[in-house]
Amino acid sequence: MNPKHPFAAVGAPVERVEDLRLLRGRGKYVDDLHCEGMLHAAILRSPVAHGRIRAIDCAAARAMPGVRGIFTAEDIAQTSKGSIPTIPLRAAPLPELVRFEQPVIAHRKVRYVGEPIALAVADSAALAEDALEAIGLDIEPLPAVAGWRASARNDVLLFEECASNQPITYTASKGDAASVNAAYVRRERLRVQRHTACCMEPRGLLALWDGAQAKLEVSGAAKVPFAVRRALAQCLDLPEDCVDMIEADTGGSFGVRGEFYPEDYLVPFAARKLNRPVKWTEDRRENLLASDHAREVDMEVEIACEKDGTILALRGRAWVDMGAYVRANASVQPCNIAQYLSGPYRVPNIHVQSTMVLTNKTPVGTYRAPGRFEADFFRERLFDMAARDLAIDPVEFRRRNLLCKEEMPYPFATLRPPERKGETDSGDYRIALERCLAEIGWAEKSRLQGRLIEGRYHGLGIGCFIEGGGAGPRENARLVVEPDGSVSVYVGSANLGQGLETVCTQIAAEALALPMERIRVFHGSTAHLKEGFGSFHSRSVVMGGSAILAAAENLRGAIRAAAARRLGCAVSDVVIGEGLSASQAAGGKTLALSESVPQGLSAEGTFASHHHTTAYGAAAAHVAVDARTGRIELLDYVMVEDIGRIINPLTARGQAIGAIVQGLGGTLLENLVYDEEGQLLTASLVDYLLPSATDFPHIRAILLEDSPSPHNPLGAKGGGEGGTVAVGGVVANAVAAALVTLGVEPRELPLAPQRIWHLIDAARR
Amino acid sequence: MQSQTMLIRFELNGKPVEVEVSARTTLADCLRHQLMQTGTHVGCEHGVCGACTVIVAGEAVRSCLMLAVQVEGQAVTTVEGLSREEALTPLQAAFRKHHALQCGFCTPGMLATAHALLTEDPEADRARIREVLSGNLCRCTGYIPIVEAVFEARAAYVDKSAKA
Numbered sequence: 062m063n064p065k066h067p068f069a070a071v072g073a074p075v076e077r078v079e080d081l082r083l084l085r086g087r088g089k090y091v092d093d094l095h096c097e098g099m100l101h102a103a104i105l106r107s108p109v110a111h112g113r114i115r116a117i118d119c120a121a122a123r124a125m126p127g128v129r130g131i132f133t134a135e136d137i138a139q140t141s142k143g144s145i146p147t148i149p150l151r152a153a154p155l156p157e158l159v160r161f162e163q164p165v166i167a168h169r170k171v172r173y174v175g176e177p178i179a180l181a182v183a184d185s186a187a188l189a190e191d192a193l194e195a196i197g198l199d200i201e202p203l204p205a206v207a208g209w210r211a212s213a214r215n216d217v218l219l220f221e222e223c224a225s226n227q228p229i230t231y232t233a234s235k236g237d238a239a240s241v242n243a244a245y246v247r248r249e250r251l252r253v254q255r256h257t258a259c260c261m262e263p264r265g266l267l268a269l270w271d272g273a274q275a276k277l278e279v280s281g282a283a284k285v286p287f288a289v290r291r292a293l294a295q296c297l298d299l300p301e302d303c304v305d306m307i308e309a310d311t312g313g314s315f316g317v318r319g320e321f322y323p324e325d326y327l328v329p330f331a332a333r334k335l336n337r338p339v340k341w342t343e344d345r346r347e348n349l350l351a352s353d354h355a356r357e358v359d360m361e362v363e364i365a366c367e368k369d370g371t372i373l374a375l376r377g378r379a380w381v382d383m384g385a386y387v388r389a390n391a392s393v394q395p396c397n398i399a400q401y402l403s404g405p406y407r408v409p410n411i412h413v414q415s416t417m418v419l420t421n422k423t424p425v426g427t428y429r430a431p432g433r434f435e436a437d438f439f440r441e442r443l444f445d446m447a448a449r450d451l452a453i454d455p456v457e458f459r460r461r462n463l464l465c466k467e468e469m470p471y472p473f474a475t476l477r478p479p480e481r482k483g484e485t486d487s488g489d490y491r492i493a494l495e496r497c498l499a500e501i502g503w504a505e506k507s508r509l510q511g512r513l514i515e516g517r518y519h520g521l522g523i524g525c526f527i528e529g530g531g532a533g534p535r536e537n538a539r540l541v542v543e544p545d546g547s548v549s550v551y552v553g554s555a556n557l558g559q560g561l562e563t564v565c566t567q568i569a570a571e572a573l574a575l576p577m578e579r580i581r582v583f584h585g586s587t588a589h590l591k592e593g594f595g596s597f598h599s600r601s602v603v604m605g606g607s608a609i610l611a612a613a614e615n616l617r618g619a620i621r622a623a624a625a626r627r628l629g630c631a632v633s634d635v636v637i638g639e640g641l642s643a644s645q646a647a648g649g650k651t652l653a654l655s656e657s658v659p660q661g662l663s664a665e666g667t668f669a670s671h672h673h674t675t676a677y678g679a680a681a682a683h684v685a686v687d688a689r690t691g692r693i694e695l696l697d698y699v700m701v702e703d704i705g706r707i708i709n710p711l712t713a714r715g716q717a718i719g720a721i722v723q724g725l726g727g728t729l730l731e732n733l734v735y736d737e738e739g740q741l742l743t744a745s746l747v748d749y750l751l752p753s754a755t756d757f758p759h760i761r762a763i764l765l766e767d768s769p770s771p772h773n774p775l776g777a778k779g780g781g782e783g784g785t786v787a788v789g790g791v792v793a794n795a796v797a798a799a800l801v802t803l804g805v806e807p808r809e810l811p812l813a814p815q816r817i818w819h820l821i822d823a824a825r826r
Numbered sequence: 827m828q829s830q831t832m833l834i835r836f837e838l839n840g841k842p843v844e845v846e847v848s849a850r851t852t853l854a855d856c857l858r859h860q861l862m863q864t865g866t867h868v869g870c871e872h873g874v875c876g877a878c879t880v881i882v883a884g885e886a887v888r889s890c891l892m893l894a895v896q897v898e899g900q901a902v903t904t905v906e907g908l909s910r911e912e913a914l915t916p917l918q919a920a921f922r923k924h925h926a927l928q929c930g931f932c933t934p935g936m937l938a939t940a941h942a943l944l945t946e947d948p949e950a951d952r953a954r955i956r957e958v959l960s961g962n963l964c965r966c967t968g969y970i971p972i973v974e975a976v977f978e979a980r981a982a983y984v985d986k987s988a989k990a
C-alpha cells in the first residue's frame with residue numbers, strides 16, 4: 062500500500078459512513094422491513110425444562126380468524142422425509158457431537174424452557190400471539206437437571222439413547238505437567254456465571270418464498286450469512302444457490318446474533334409452506350430465553366511455581382455448562398478455556414481438561430471473548446493468590462512470567478480433539494504492561510492497597526491478556542467500476558454494528574487512490590459473492606480488509622491492461638494515477654478511468670490465512686468497596702492494548718471502550734439465574750441488569766500499534782474483543798486487594814453486592 | 827381477539843397525520859408499522875431500554891408504554907423529525923464526531939432523550955446527562971462517547987434558548 066497519496070485514509074479517525082443514515086432514523090433493521098402480503102409468526106415455547114410431549118392440540122388455534130398456519134414437529138417431519146432437521150455444527154464439528162445437535166423444533170421431548178414447540182403464522186403479530194394461547198399442550202414433566210453437578214451424575218439423561226450428559230472432554234497439553242514437582246503449588250476452585258450478549262436489537266427474520274422460481278430470500282442475516290445459507294439449504298433440501306441470506310442493519314451481535322437458530326429454519330419453512338412472506342421478531346423475553354447463553358463454567362485450576370514465582374505448570378479441569386444441546390459454535394468456549402488458559406505468559410507445562418456438560422437450560426454459544434474472559438478470570442485470580450502466598454508483588458509476578466519479544470512466536474498448549482496447535486504472533490508484551498501501570502499511576506496509588514478511607518476499602522488490580530483474531534480460512538472481495546467512476550466493493554465480512562462499511566471504505570480508498578466518496582461498500586449478503594465467511598473471531602477487518610487489498614491489486618492490473626490496449630503500449634508502461642487514471646509512463650497520454658476501461662469492469666480478490674493474530678495488552682482497575690453494603694465502585698479502569706495497525710482510531714477506541722463495559726457488566730451485574738426446576742428467573746431487562754450510563758463513568762482505553770501482525774498485508778490484528786477479556790480477573794483482583802485485611806478472596810462472578818457482603822460477613826465470623 | 831379501531835389525528839414531525847388504530851396498538855407500533863416511521867426502535871416493550879423514546883408535547887416518552895390513541899391532538903417528534911433539512915443537527919453531528927453510535931439501534935432513543943434534556947436544560951453537566959441517559963440502554967458504546975457528544979451539543983441549545 063502507498064500511504065503517501067492524498068487519499069491515504071487508513072489510520073485516520075474518519076467519521077463513519079453509516080452514521081449519516083443511522084442518525085436520521087434511516088437505518089433498515091430487519092423489523093423495519095415491510096412487504097406486500099406479509100404474515101407474522103410467533104413461537105410457542107416450552108414452559109418446562111424437561112418433559113415428554115404427549116400431545117399438541119392445534120385445532121382451536123387453526124380455526125381462529127386471521128390464522129394462516131400452525132406448525133409443529135409433525136408438520137415438519139412430513140415435509141422433510143420423516144425426520145426433524147437439526148442445527149448443524151459450524152465450528153470444529155466432531156462426529157461425537159452430532160447426536161447432541163438441537164432439532165429445529167421440539168420432537169417428542171423438550172429439554173429447556175424456551176425450546177420451540179410450535180409456530181403460529183397469522184395476519185398480524187398480535188393474532189399470531191393470540192393463536193399460541195389457543196394451542197393445547199400436554200407435556201409429561203421429567204426431573205430437570207439445572208446445574209452441571211446434578212447433570213454429571215447421569216441419573217437424569219437429556220438424551221436417553223446416550224448414556225451420558227457429557228458430550229466431550231477437550232484436553233490442552235504441553236510439556237509434561239503431571240510430573241512437575243514444584244516448591245509451591247496452589248489449587249483453587251473458581252466459577253464464572255451464565256450471562257450473554259443481550260444485543261439491543263432483538264433477533265428477527267423476514268422470509269420470502271418465490272414459488273415460481275423455487276427461490277428463498279431471508280433478510281435478517283448477520284455474522285455468518287454464508288454458513289447459515291449452507292445449513293438452511295441443507296435442512297430445507299434446497300440447492301444452495303436457491304437461497305439468499307440478506308443482511309439488514311444489525312443491532313449488535315457480539316457473537317450471539319447470526320448463528321443458525323431454530324427460528325432460522327422455522328420462519329423460512331412457513332414462508333415456503335404458505336407461499337407468503339413471513340416475518341418474525343422476538344420479544345425481549347424470547348431474546349433472553351432463546352438466544353445463545355454463554356460463559357457458565359466451574360474450574361479447578363492449579364498453579365505450580367518456583368519460590369521466586371517462576372511458573373512451572375498449570376493444571377486444571379473445567380466443567381462447562383452447555384445447556385440442553387450442542388449448538389452451531391458451542392465448542393469454541395470449552396476449547397478456548399483450555400487452550401488459552403496460559404494467556405500471554407510463559408508456561409512450559411500445561412495439562413487442562415474441559416468437559417461439556419448438558420443441563421436443562423438454554424444452549425450456549427460464543428459471546429465476545431469466548432472462553433478467554435473466563436480463563437483470564439481463573440488465571441489472574443490464581444496469580445494474585447500465588448503472589449501473595451510467595452510474598453511477591455503482583456506486578457513483579459507478572460513481569461517475571463510475561464513473554465518476551467525474543468520468544469515470539471510462542472506456542473500455546475495443543476488442543477485435542479481434533480488436534481489444534483496455535484502460537485502468538487508478534488509484540489513486546491512488557492510495553493503494554495508498563496504503559497498501563499504508568500497510566501493508572503500504580504506506583505503512587507499502591508499505597509492505597511487495602512486502606513479504609515471514609516468507610517470504603519480501596520484496592521488495585523492488574524492483569525495481562527491476549528486476544529485472538531483473524532480466523533481463516535479465507536475471505537473474498539469483488540470490486541466493480543461503476544459508470545459514474547465510483548467503485549463498488551463487495552466483501553464477505555458482515556456488519557454487526559462495528560463500523561465495517563467505514564473501515565472497508567478507508568481500505569479501498571487508499572488502495573485505489575480514490576476519495577472515500579467514490580467507494581461504496583456492500584457486505585455480508587450471499588447475493589454479492591460466491592463465497593464469504595463473515596464476522597467472528599475479530600476477523601472482519603483482518604480478513605475482509607486484506608481481501609479488498611488483493612482485489613484492488615487485481616483491479617489495478619485489469620485497468621493497466623485495458624489502458625495499454627487503448628494507448629497501444631506495453632502493460633508495463635502504464636502507470637495508474639489518482640482517480641484510477643492511466644497514463645503512458647514516458648510522459649504520454651493520460652486516460653481518465655471512464656476512457657480506459659469497459660463499463661462494469663470488475664476484479665476479485667481472496668486473502669487466505671491460517672495464522673491467527675494475537676493482540677495483547679494489560680488492564681488495571683482501582684475500586685472502592687463499601688464493606689457495609691458490599692457495593693463496589695469502579696474509580697478508574699485503564700486498558701492498554703496493542704492491536705497492530707489501526708485502520709480507524711475512532712472506531713477502534715469505540716470497540717475497546719464498549720468491550721470493557723460489556724466485560725464490566727459480566728463482572729459486576731449480569732447473571733442469568735435459574736431455579737432448580739430449570740426456570741429462568743431473569744428473563745426481562747428489569748431482572749437481567751445491563752450496564753447503564755451511570756454505572757461506569759471512569760474508563761480509559763489506550764491503543765498502541767507498535768507490533769503489526771506479520772500475517773496479513775494490512776498488519777492489522779483482531780481488536781474487537783480484548784477489552785472484554787481481562788475485566789473479570791482485573792476487577793476481582795482489585796476487590797481482593799481492597800479486602801485483603803479481611804481475608805476475602807472472590808472466587809466467583811458476578812461481584813454483586815450481596816455476594817461481596819456475604820464474603821465479608823463469612824470472613825469476619 | 828377482535829378489537830375496535832378508531833381514527834386518530836396528531837402532528838408527526840410537524841405534519842398532520844390521520845391513522846386508523848386498534849385500541850391496543852402502542853404508539854411505537856403505530857409509528858413503525860402503520861406510519862412506516864421505522865427510525866423509532868423497540869428493544870423491550872417494557873419501558874426499560876429507552877430505544878422507543880420519542881418526544882410528545884416536548885417531553886421524552888417511551889412509545890412502547892403509550893397507546894397510539896393517547897397522542898390524539900398532540901405534537902409527536904421522532905428521530906426522522908429532528909432535522910428538517912438534509913444536514914445533521916448539531917446533536918447528531920456531535921454523535922458522529924464522538925463515535926457515539928455503533929450499531930445505531932439505541933441511537934434514535936438516545937437522540938430523543940438528549941434533545942428533550944438539552945431543550946429544557948442546555949446547561950446540564952455530565953452527571954446530569956448521565957443520570958438522564960441512564961434510562962436508555964446501549965450495548966455497544968459503553969456510554970462514554972454518548973455523554974461527550976451530548977455535552978458538546980449543549981452549545982447549540984444555549985444559542986437556541988438565547989434566541990427564543
Ligand code: FES
Binds near residue numbers: 890
Ligand atoms: S422498547 Fe420501549 S423502553 Fe424498551
Ligand code: FES
Binds near residue numbers: 558926931
Ligand atoms: S449503538 Fe448499539 S446499542 Fe447503542
